[in-house]
Amino acid sequence: MLLRLPTSLSEARRCLADGAVPVGGATLVWAQWQRDGFPEQAVSLRRLPEANAVDAQTLGAAVLLHQVDERVPEVLRRAAASIGTGAVRRTATVGGNIVGSTLRCLLPPALVLDARATVMDGDGPYEAELAEVVAKRPLMLDIRWRSPLVSGYYKAPGEAGGPPPLVVATAVHAEEDGGRRLLTAVRDGGEVLSGSVPATADAGRVLGALEGTALGGLPGEARDVVRREVADVLGRADA
Ligand SMILES: Cc1cc2nc3c(=O)[nH]c(=O)nc-3n(C[C@H](O)[C@H](O)[C@H](O)COP(=O)(O)OP(=O)(O)OC[C@H]3O[C@@H](n4cnc5c(N)ncnc54)[C@H](O)[C@@H]3O)c2cc1C
CATH class of the missing domain: 3.30.390 (Enolase-like; domain 1)
Structure with missing residues (x-):
């Protein structure tokens, strides 16, 4: 399996066009790949600046759960801290949780923040509703919201x-x-x-x-x- 690590949006788009499968921390997909076979190419967003943002209104998809701290609203921070074990939180990503897990503890917080996702397809990035992200599972770059009181x-x-x-x-x-x-x-x-x-x-x-x-x-x-x-x-x- 070739692991691709794009550093720009245009490079990430090329990875998708080449059929690379999104991967976060591989806490879920690794076992699945071992069982069913590895894809030819996977794309990780961990070197893409847009997917690593953490601030009062943005959380990148490549951010690790243990990096979700006081910069984001309490509801998201506490949700991230409640997921799995310390080892899972040091490896698993925001994108893997919202798009790829079944529990999705970050989804209810994202909904109450009225968040929207930035996702990407072969034509480039666009904004999507969370319901669309969950249903269609596109490559997610980040979520953005308006700060609550x-x-x-x-x-x-x-x-x-x-x-x-x-x-x-x-x-x-x-x-x-x-x-x-x-x-x-x-x-x-x-x-x-x-x-x-x-x-x-x-x-x-x-x-x-x-x-x-x-x-x-x-x-x-x-x-x-x-x-x-x-x-x-x-x-x-x-x-
Ligand atoms: C012991 C244990 C306890 C857990 N407890 C909880 C819990 O309490 N609550 C909870 O919500 N979750 C829980 N989880 C699930 C955990 O949150 C996931 O393992 C994690 O979120 C998956 O993240 P990952 O980055 O490792 O994803 P990966 O394993 O890399 O990927 C999982 C799926 O997501 C897709 N994906 C990854 N990143 C993106 C992206 N940016 N865009 C589109 N698709 C993407 C992959 O293609 C794949 O299909 C637990 C997991 C473990 C192992």
Whole structure:
């Protein structure tokens, strides 16, 4: 297998045109390749500057999970810190998690940040919705979002190899008209649901409005956690 390490977007595009398969830290694909056979070419973005950005509004796809630190909003940082073991976090990448893993603990945080992805095909980079990235699995260069006022993350305790633990991600955003909006995303079992409602001063009303979104269909225990997390993030937004 030829591992290609492009240092520019045009080089990365050539790798795709040549049929190279994306690889992050290979924490998932290595076993699969050993079992099913190695591809002729793979492309890693670890030397591509655009895929290594970390700041208040951008996270590159080649960034390792343990490098996701205070530069990004709390919801993303805490999610990354909750994934796997220290050894996994030192090897696995943001792109491998969002595009290539089944658990995708970074997806609910990205949804509540209203993030969009920069992806690439044979014609070059373009912006895509996260739903498209998950469904079509293009080469992802980064995710970008608008900074929230506050955000929060909860992951239920779980056992390795057990069912996916409940994840609740929340963020309150300032809107252009001076109002605020609460975005909430929940991973319950294998499904990720999200809801977006105005974040008014009355927490009871906000929770009531959330019941009218897809989150209203969650089982009772998960809804209790959502209520607790939402109350917490609204309280911090008002502080
Ligand atoms: C012990 C263990 C515990 C784990 N626990 C969790 C957990 O709690 N929560 C969780 O969410 N995940 C968990 N994971 C999964 C972990 O997050 C993944 O191993 C990791 O995200 C895959 O990243 P990688 O960079 O190694 O991807 P790779 O193994 O290199 O690639 C995986 C897939 O993603 C594709 N890919 C990689 N980068 C890109 C890119 N930039 N664009 C498009 N496609 C790309 C590859 O083509 C491949 O199909 C766990 C894994 C292990 C081994």
